[in-house]
Amino acid sequence: MTSLKHALLAAAVLLAAAVASLQQAHAEPCAPQTFEGADYIVCTMDPDKADLRLFWKNANGEPYRYFSSLAEALQAGGRKLVFAVNAGMYRLDFSPLGLYVENGKELKPANTRTGGATGAVPNFYKKPNGVFFLDKDGAKILPTDEFLKRRPAARFATQSGPMLVISGALNPIFIPGSTDRTRRGGVGICGGAVRFAISEDAVSFHDFARVFRDQLQCSDALFLDGGHGVGLYDPALGRDDRSWHGGYGPILGLVE
Numbered sequence: 001m002t003s004l005k006h007a008l009l010a011a012a013v014l015l016a017a018a019v020a021s022l023q024q025a026h027a028e029p030c031a032p033q034t035f036e037g038a039d040y041i042v043c044t045m046d047p048d049k050a051d052l053r054l055f056w057k058n059a060n061g062e063p064y065r066y067f068s069s070l071a072e073a074l075q076a077g078g079r080k081l082v083f084a085v086n087a088g089m090y091r092l093d094f095s096p097l098g099l100y101v102e103n104g105k106e107l108k109p110a111n112t113r114t115g116g117a118t119g120a121v122p123n124f125y126k127k128p129n130g131v132f133f134l135d136k137d138g139a140k141i142l143p144t145d146e147f148l149k150r151r152p153a154a155r156f157a158t159q160s161g162p163m164l165v166i167s168g169a170l171n172p173i174f175i176p177g178s179t180d181r182t183r184r185g186g187v188g189i190c191g192g193a194v195r196f197a198i199s200e201d202a203v204s205f206h207d208f209a210r211v212f213r214d215q216l217q218c219s220d221a222l223f224l225d226g227g228h229g230v231g232l233y234d235p236a237l238g239r240d241d242r243s244w245h246g247g248y249g250p251i252l253g254l255v256e
Helices: 002-025 067-076 144-150 205-215
Strands: 030-035 038-045 051-055 081-086 100-102 105-108 130-135 138-143 156-160 163-166 184-190 193-199 220-226 232-234 251-255
Touching (some): 030 205, 038 232, 051 156, 067 081, 067 232, 067 251, 081 184, 081 220, 130 144, 130 220, 138 184, 138 220, 163 184, 163 205, 184 205, 193 205, 205 220
Antiparallel strands (some): 051 251, 081 232, 100 105, 100 156, 130 156, 163 220, 184 193
């Protein structure tokens, strides 16, 4: 009887482990989080295991513009778009504002301009801005100047700005208690994980950067876009956001 009990216990343990493993394998990458009273959606993945890619134009050479258009194109090829976000700022023709590398090809060069001599500095040009990229060693974020010095062999790369967190420190240009508040989206390198955060509430740059450093434990993080340009595609959460001016430019998507 004792042997039977041990056998049943061992079987139960193995079954529980198998169920837990199956649940983890099918766990949704995106989930709601709260930080200091503000709501966020945070999407987490292992870049060594997840198929994270950049997309811009379809087979006809036209910008996808909508998450749903990209999802349909992937589905036609037998693939699934699990989730997607706006991958950075773009021009009126939906072309990337800065460096853009897709499948190892540089389709847009790095933008090293200062953003003009008068008036407020657009977010992209606030220093330092940076590059999120994927290479043979995984995912990384570097300030643009450092990226251009190293010239890593990136499979995918998108330039945006400003940097939110730099080697564990907040970008010093951010002001605690700032009244410049809006919805914001960004990406961070957090140990061995890549984490995207989308704010559901209006937050300042300082607060948004602290989400990555203090809540998500990211050593480096990059702002992708704000205001009505923030977007998320995640069927599991019922999200297929639309940009306010007719679509998105570059898109970061997790593909299965």
